Amino acid sequence: MILERLEQLPVGSFQYKLLFITGLGWLFDSMDTGLIAFVLPVLAKEWSLTPAQVGWIGSIGLIGMALGAVLAGTLADRIGRKKVFTITVLLYSLSTGMCALSWSYESLLFFRFLVGFGLGGELPVAATLMSEYAPSHLRGRFIVLLESFWGIGWLVAACIAYLLIPAFGWKIAFAIGTLPALYVFLIRLHMPESIRYLISQNRIDDAKQIILDLEAKLRVKSQPFATELSDTEKGKKATAAPKFATLWSKPFRTRTAMLWLAWFGIVYSYYGIFMWLPSIVYAQGFAVVKTFEYVLIMTLAQLPGYYAAAWLVDIIGRKYTLSLFLLLSGICSFFFGNASDASSLLAWGAAMSFFNLGAWGVIYTYTPEQYPTTIRALGSGWAAGFGRIGGMLAPMLVGLMLGNAMGMNTIFMMFASVLIIVSAIVIGLGKESKQKTLEELETVLES
Missing domain, CATH: 1.20.1250.20 (MFS general substrate transporter like domains)
Structure with a gap:
C-alpha cells in the first residue's frame, strides 16, 4: 500500500526539487573532474611534471572512485541513502580544498584519491535515490535529466578555469571546490530518506510519515494506511541478497x-x-x-x-x-x-x-x-x-x-x-x- 501510494503521487514540486538537489551533487562531481583537467596543464608546467606523472594525477582519482562506489553502495544499504550521500559530499568537497594546500606531488595524489573516493560514493547513491522516487513512467527521463547536470558542472569548471586560473593560479580552482560542503545543509533540510530503504529496514512508520508529508505538500487527499503490508512490500523485506x-x-x-x-x-x-x-x-x-x-x-x-x-x-x-x-x-x-x-x-x-x-x-x-x-x-x-x-x-x-x-x-x-x-x-x-x-x-x- 505504501509503494502504491508513492507511485500514484502526481509529478510536482517534490520530484523536481529532489532532481535539483541530487543533480547539484552530480554538478559538483563534474565540476571537480573538470577542474583537475583544466589545472593539469598549468600544474605540469609549474611543478615540471612528466606526462606519466600527470596521468597518475588523473588516474588516482578513478581508483578512489571505484573503491568509493563499492563501499558507499554497501554502506547505503545499511545506514541509508541520505546519510551516505551527505558523508560523501563532505568528503570530496573538503578533500578538494586540501588539494589547494598540497605541498608536493605525493600529497596531491593522496588528496586526489580521497576526492575520488567521495565522488565515486556519491554518484551511485544519488542515482539510486532519484530512481527510487521517480514515477515509473518517467524514470528514464528523470535519470537522463539527472545525468545532464554533469554537463552543467563541466561548464562551471570551464568558466572558473577561463576566468580565474589565469589571474589567480591553479589553487583558486581547488579552493572553490570546497563550496559543496555548504550544500550538505540543503541536503539535510530537503532530502527525505528512500521509502524503499525504510521498508527494507522495517521502519514502516517512518515510510508512512514521508508519504503523508508528500501527499500534504502535493495536495493529495490522504487515506488511512492498511495495517498489513502489500505482497510487494513484504517481498522488499524478505528478498535474499x-x-x-x-x-x-x-x-x-x-x-x-x-x-x-x-x-x-x-x-x-x-x-x-x-x-x-x-x-x-x-x-x-x-x-x-x-x-x-x-x-x-x-x-x-x-x-x-x-x-x-x-x-x-x-x-x-x-x-x-x-x-x-x-x-x-x-x-x-x-x-x-x-x-x-x-x-x-x-x-x-x-x-x-x-x-x-x-x-x-x-x-x-x-x-x-x-x-x-x-x-x-x-x-x-x-x-x-x-x-x-x-x-x-x-x-x-x-x-x-x-x-x-x-x-x-x-x-x-x-x-x-x-x-x-x-x-x-x-x-x-x-x-x-x-x-x-x-x-x-x-x-x-x-x-
Whole structure:
C-alpha cells in the first residue's frame, strides 16, 4: 500500500526539487573532474611534471572512485541513502580544498584519491535515490535529466578555469571546490530518506510519515494506511541478497558482457579524452587563456547531446541510440585527432563532446533496464565498476603515449577504434527495452 501510494503521487514540486538537489551533487562531481583537467596543464608546467606523472594525477582519482562506489553502495544499504550521500559530499568537497594546500606531488595524489573516493560514493547513491522516487513512467527521463547536470558542472569548471586560473593560479580552482560542503545543509533540510530503504529496514512508520508529508505538500487527499503490508512490500523485506554468479548465468551472461564492455569503452574514452583535453589543446600551441576558451566551447556541446539522446531513446530505442552515439563519437574523435587548424579543432571537438556525453545519458537509462528487480542494483553496480577500470587506465596510457612522443593523431586513433568497436558490440549483443514497463521487461529478460 505504501509503494502504491508513492507511485500514484502526481509529478510536482517534490520530484523536481529532489532532481535539483541530487543533480547539484552530480554538478559538483563534474565540476571537480573538470577542474583537475583544466589545472593539469598549468600544474605540469609549474611543478615540471612528466606526462606519466600527470596521468597518475588523473588516474588516482578513478581508483578512489571505484573503491568509493563499492563501499558507499554497501554502506547505503545499511545506514541509508541520505546519510551516505551527505558523508560523501563532505568528503570530496573538503578533500578538494586540501588539494589547494598540497605541498608536493605525493600529497596531491593522496588528496586526489580521497576526492575520488567521495565522488565515486556519491554518484551511485544519488542515482539510486532519484530512481527510487521517480514515477515509473518517467524514470528514464528523470535519470537522463539527472545525468545532464554533469554537463552543467563541466561548464562551471570551464568558466572558473577561463576566468580565474589565469589571474589567480591553479589553487583558486581547488579552493572553490570546497563550496559543496555548504550544500550538505540543503541536503539535510530537503532530502527525505528512500521509502524503499525504510521498508527494507522495517521502519514502516517512518515510510508512512514521508508519504503523508508528500501527499500534504502535493495536495493529495490522504487515506488511512492498511495495517498489513502489500505482497510487494513484504517481498522488499524478505528478498535474499543477490549473487554475483547470477549475472553470468544463462539468461544474463550476454547482456552482462555487452554492458561491461560498453561501460569500459565509454569510461575509457571519456576520461582518456576529457581529462587530457585542455593539456592536448595547449600542446597544439594555443595559450592557456585560448585553451580554456576552446575547451569551454567544446563543453557547451555536451548539453544538447544529452537532450538529443533523451529525445531519441523513446523514438529509435535505447540500443540504437547508444550504438549510434558511440559510433559517431568515435568518428569525431578520429577527425579531432587529425585537425590541422583551430576551426576544425573546435568543430570536431564540439561534435565529439556532443555524442560522447549523449551516450553517457543513454547508458545510465539503459543499464538498469537490462536486469530484473532482484539483481538490478547488483548488475548496474558491477557494470559501472568494471567501466572504472577503463577510467583508471586511459589517463595513464595517454601520459605514457605523450611521453614516448606519440602524436595526437595516434592517441585519438586509439580512442576512435575503442568507441567504434564498442558500438558494434552494443548493436550486436544488446536487447531493446524502449516503451516497456519494468514488469514487462522482467518477464522478457528472465525467459
